[in-house]
Amino acid sequence: MHxxxxxxxxxxxxxxxxxxxxxxxxxxxxxxxxxxxLAQKLHSPNVILIFEAGSVAPQMPGLPISVGDSRxxxxxxxxxxxxxxxxACQCGRVDxxxxxxxxxxxxxxxxxxxxxxxxxxxxxxxxxxxxxxxLASFCWRTVVITPMDDRRxxxxxxxxxxxxxxxxxxxxEKAGLPAGTGPYKVITNLCILGYDDxxxxxxxxxxHPGVQVETVQENCGxxxxxxxxxEITPAPTAEELRVLREExxxxxxxxxx
Amino acid sequence: xxxxxxxxxxxxxxxxxxxxxxxxxxxxRGKSRALSNKVTTVEQAVSVLIHDGDYIAVGGFGHVRIxxxxxxxIVRQKKRNLGLAGHTSIYDSDLLATxxxxxxxxxxxxxxxxxxxxxASSRRAFESxxxxxxxxxxxxxxxxxxxxxxxLSFLPSRHMLGTDTFKHSAAKTxxxxxxxxxxxxxxxxxxxxxxIHVHAADSYGNGQITEGIRISDPHLARAARKVILSTERLIxxxxxxxxxxxxAIPYWCVxxxxxxxxxxxxxxxxxxxxxxxDFFKMYLDCxxxxxxxxxxxxxxxxxxxxxxxxxxxxxxxxxxxxxRAIEKLIYADRG
Numbered sequence: 138m139h140x141x142x143x144x145x146x147x148x149x150x151x152x153x154x155x156x157x158x159x160x161x162x163x164x165x166x167x168x169x170x171x172x173x174x175l176a177q178k179l180h181s182p183n184v185i186l187i188f189e190a191g192s193v194a195p196q197m198p199g200l201p202i203s204v205g206d207s208r209x210x211x212x213x214x215x216x217x218x219x220x221x222x223x224x225a226c227q228c229g230r231v232d233x234x235x236x237x238x239x240x241x242x243x244x245x246x247x248x249x250x251x252x253x254x255x256x257x258x259x260x261x262x263x264x265x266x267x268x269x270x271x272l273a274s275f276c277w278r279t280v281v282i283t284p285m286d287d288r289r290x291x292x293x294x295x296x297x298x299x300x301x302x303x304x305x306x307x308x309x310e311k312a313g314l315p316a317g318t319g320p321y322k323v324i325t326n327l328c329i330l331g332y333d334d335x336x337x338x339x340x341x342x343x344x345h346p347g348v349q350v351e352t353v354q355e356n357c358g359x360x361x362x363x364x365x366x367x368e369i370t371p372a373p374t375a376e377e378l379r380v381l382r383e384e385x386x387x388x389x390x391x392x393x394x
Numbered sequence: 395x396x397x398x399x400x401x402x403x404x405x406x407x408x409x410x411x412x413x414x415x416x417x418x419x420x421x422x423r424g425k426s427r428a429l430s431n432k433v434t435t436v437e438q439a440v441s442v443l444i445h446d447g448d449y450i451a452v453g454g455f456g457h458v459r460i461x462x463x464x465x466x467x468i469v470r471q472k473k474r475n476l477g478l479a480g481h482t483s484i485y486d487s488d489l490l491a492t493x494x495x496x497x498x499x500x501x502x503x504x505x506x507x508x509x510x511x512x513x514a515s516s517r518r519a520f521e522s523x524x525x526x527x528x529x530x531x532x533x534x535x536x537x538x539x540x541x542x543x544x545x546l547s548f549l550p551s552r553h554m555l556g557t558d559t560f561k562h563s564a565a566k567t568x569x570x571x572x573x574x575x576x577x578x579x580x581x582x583x584x585x586x587x588x589x590i591h592v593h594a595a596d597s598y599g600n601g602q603i604t605e606g607i608r609i610s611d612p613h614l615a616r617a618a619r620k621v622i623l624s625t626e627r628l629i630x631x632x633x634x635x636x637x638x639x640x641x642a643i644p645y646w647c648v649x650x651x652x653x654x655x656x657x658x659x660x661x662x663x664x665x666x667x668x669x670x671x672d673f674f675k676m677y678l679d680c681x682x683x684x685x686x687x688x689x690x691x692x693x694x695x696x697x698x699x700x701x702x703x704x705x706x707x708x709x710x711x712x713x714x715x716x717x718r719a720i721e722k723l724i725y726a727d728r729g
Binding site: 170188190191192203205206207216217219223226227256259260262264265266274275293296304309311313315 | 396397400401454456457482484503504505508509510512517520521522523526527529530531532534536540551553555556558559562575576577578605607608609610612664665669671
């Protein structure tokens with residue numbers, strides 16, 4: 138017997154499992170806010186959440202709508218400035234960041250800026266970097282949470298808003314980004330992806346229940362590598378889903394769309 | 395693939411604001427150091443201090459602790475050809491872009507309403523060539539203000555490198571004279587006018603942020619040539635001196651103080667009132683079409699005298715008390 142869940146609930150539950158207790162996690166807007174809050178309630182009560190507007194280690198009474206709203210500083214340790222928390226990232230104090238994006242390529246480069254050929258007159262304009270470029274540059278491990286389809290997972294992104302491994306191994310360091318940082322996992326509604334150590338290319342590491350490798354490949358615009366031992370992701374538990382629906386996002390802001 | 399980005403040593407877009415610290419010093423030299431009464435009206439502050447063509451920056455976080463009343467007045471007075479720092483901006487940049495007030499923008503975040511989705515009217519505005527664009531990250535704009543606040547022409551940093559965000563910025567790279575490492579160099583940003591909303595201020599313009607995060611406001615206020623300080627409450631000067639650690643903005647930065655209770659609506663004012671989600675939903679629905687957008691702006695901005703008139707339209711003090719109750723977690727134990 139398994140609980141019924143929608144793709145966004147699956148994303149949030151699986152995303153939350155990556156979050157370790159006593160780690161520092163810089164949280165972007167949307168699905169990452171729900172995933173980190175779920176982790177805080179279920180298994181990582183001492184995770185240090187950091188929000189770009191300046192809040193550190195809040196105990197949030199409800200899901201924030203914004204990474205700068207008053208819930209993000211509720212019972213926080215410090216309500217500070219963007220300078221301060223971005224500095225903490227640039228200093229190497231932040232372990233994880235969770236990001237999304239409109240497009241991602243095989244090296245984990247993210248586009249949240251625009252689609253089209255003309256920067257000044259784009260076909261589609263998105264919000265831009267926000268804090269994403271900063272976080273993807275500075276944090277030790279970047280985790281992307283996104284639904285998977287071949288319009289998002291593309292051979293080449295239209296615009297690199299936030300750096301993945303850029304053109305491959307060594308490129309980040311060559312560009313001047315801090316050494317030892319970069320993409321870590323991509324959590325999708327179909328599988329968990331990681332990166333090959335030698336080529337820095339995206340690879341399948343764990344398939345969600347009932348999902349085949351072929352389905353994953355069909356929903357990806359580039360060829361995926363495969364880890365030697367493919368795992369099966371445990372399905373969201375009844376407890377994860379209950380806490381998510383009743384305590385984290387009762388209004389369905391994230392999971393109900 | 396992407397190889398050209400990795401070694402790129404200069405962004406290719408326009409630098410909108412002069413980063414020369416000596417020009418800023420010359421301006422700041424002329425500013426009054428007197429503790430004088432700067433209290434005025436929103437209408438006066440905007441008409442006297444903001445001129446067509448100025449480059450402005452807005453404090454807060456786009457829909458958190460934003461100076462809505464002042465932004466509505468900029469729209470109402472039909473200011474034109476403004477430059478804007480689109481730093482963590484949401485409702486603020488949306489209003490100015492939709493109303494045609496800006497013709498250039500340093501963008502780090504615009505159009506988006508975080509988890510509510512996107513504004514169709516901002517999207518139309520920013521997809522058009524009518525707004526000249528230069529992209530940055532939020533951290534980059536925060537540090538550009540910090541460079542200004544420190545009286546410098548640039549700060550080194552370690553982001554943006556290797557990406558199109560760098561290519562479509564006006565940043566450059568620099569080699570560190572101590573380590574030989576390759577850094578990004580961010581030009582200082584000295585806005586002509588900053589508009590910032592705080593919880594409390596005295597009549598001289600000492601501004602206190604008493605709850606929630608400060609974002610980039612302390613640096614923004616210090617980098618801007620002129621500051622319009624909007625405050626929920628005017629407080630006695632003695633109260634500032636009794637609690638100086640809460641002062642985020644010192645008076646010598648400030649040119650005008652306007653008292654506007656509920657002045658951040660429909661935004662969230664930490665410790666005071668929560669977002670007006672019904673208003674945002676209505677707003678985002680209306681601006682899907684240009685006609686809807688025009689009707690909305692006519693009713694809520696052009697069609698009222700001032701912010702008090704607008705507050706009457708959105709439900710007045712009764713509505714604000716509801717939003718205050720949510721903020722104070724009175725209904726946190728929802729059934």
